[in-house]
Ligand SMILES: NC(=O)C1=CN([C@@H]2O[C@H](COP(=O)(O)OP(=O)(O)OC[C@H]3O[C@@H](n4cnc5c(N)ncnc54)[C@H](OP(=O)(O)O)[C@@H]3O)[C@@H](O)[C@H]2O)C=CC1
């Protein structure tokens with residue numbers, strides 16, 4: 106039922122709803138959620154039958170709240186609110202109520218406000234509860250929504266929750282037990298914003314809508330898979346959260362394993378949310394677990410940035426960042442060699458890495474194919490480069506394939522040629538933001554690109570032994586200067602298997618010829 110892939114007769118239907126934004130004064134609402142709502146409205150994806158109730162403890166009048174929303178859209182939205190008539194229609198849908206989520210009486214008052222909004226905007230009793238709150242508040246909000254009477258409605262009700270979903274498997278299970286006392290699994294939409302990205306959703310299309318990739322998509326033809334999620338930013342003003350989380354929990358447990366699952370899953374029998382998620386779960390269940398701390402140390406790299414420079418600008422080390430423990434051992438870099446123990450992928454290493462304060466901001470997936478049979482043809486020529494399929498997720502979007510071809514005018518010298526489809530160059534960088542896509546899907550009831558509980562549970566099962574091994578005194582934290590590519594050990598991981606990390610972000614070896622819709 107995905108809007109992106111399956112807009113057929115069974116496409117999810119857009120219905121009006123009251124959207125309750127818990128955490129309305131917070132950073133996420135400001136940077137992502139208000140801009141997403143405005144873009145949806147501007148593009149006509151939200152009609153007039155909706156209302157947004159901003160909820161947080163701070164006092165705000167409706168007017169102040171609307172001014173905050175306007176400021177956030179001016180700063181962060183891909184559309185500017187310069188059409189006054191459109192803006193004045195849009196802002197009327199926003200109201201604010203000061204509410205401490207522990208105050209049950211306040212939830213009862215919210216019922217009265219809801220009824221007024223439903224009547225005013227002709228909303229048929231549908232309610233979307235978006236929790237842009239710290240996870241420890243998810244349980245109490247859920248209980249108070251039920252006890253306060255907000256779930257007694259003639260329409261649907263859905264709960265959208267932010268990451269992190271737990272700190273480890275046990276805490277995730279506790280959290281899930283709390284919210285499932287109130288909401289059914291199919292009413293819970295767990296956000297992983299990477300699943301809302303155009304090119305992550307495009308993985309399915311590239312794989313399943315092209316005849317020539319899928320037959321090669323296995324251990325007979327693929328040598329290794331590399332997933333890089335590099336960031337130039339440090340921890341910014343989120344040091345308090347990040348120092349307790351680290352790259353493993355912040356990025357690997359969710360975004361990286363989700364991308365890995367999309368690359369590795371079997372074709373689903375239908376493009377139905379449950380069928381797709383069933384296939385992803387099978388991948389996560391097949392991840393080879395690290396059975397001892399030694400296995401973790403052999404296959405996983407844990408790094409932290411020290412002071413360095415990026416584009417000539419001096420940068421502090423992680424331990425000097427605001428709200429970070431000066432003796433912190435939290436990792437800002439994570440890399441691992443991972444295997445999927447199933448028939449399709451047996452023996453194929455998946456190398457995954459993520460880090461803060463790396464030289465470029467980029468998310469890319471490289472599929473490296475096995476070489477043509479060695480020594481049969483062209484053995485006297487220069488060494489052949491392997492074929493690559495590269496999926497560029499973020500911020501540039503597109504794909505390229507790298508093949509070998511004869512160097513024109515030469516004596517049949519062979520050179521690599523990269524053929525690129527740069528999607529963002531063609532449509533501009535104005536593709537929908539992940540949060541736009543996901544909010545739209547949640548309102549339409551399309552859960553394809555939200556993580557189901559069993560996915561989260563299996564991801565924690567894989568990650569927990571790594572975190573446990575890192576707690577032992579013999580675990581080594583490697584340091585890398587800000588602005589570098591991370592600890593050298595991450596390169597050794599691949600070198601041990603005869604591979605190397607392919608350059609990302611369109612950088613490449615000098616001898617590659619580019620054929621691109623950009624150049
Ligand atoms: N910011 C980001 O980029 C990302 C955030 N997330 C997740 O989103 C969630 C929110 O993050 P973020 O916006 O950054 O956090 P902030 O700390 O900026 O905002 C928290 C919000 O919660 C409200 N709040 C806190 N306690 C209560 C309470 N008892 N009753 C009612 N409201 C309360 C605060 O408002 P007030 O103080 O007025 O009550 C504020 O609006 C977290 O789970 C985070 O991990 C996930 C990915 C990215």
Ligand SMILES: O=C1O[C@H](COP(=O)(O)O)[C@@H](O)[C@H](O)[C@H]1O
Pocket residue numbers: 336355356468499
């Ligand atoms: O979830 C998170 O993602 C961001 C990176 O997201 P992107 O869309 O900008 O690639 C990361 O900076 C943050 O630490 C993490 O919580």
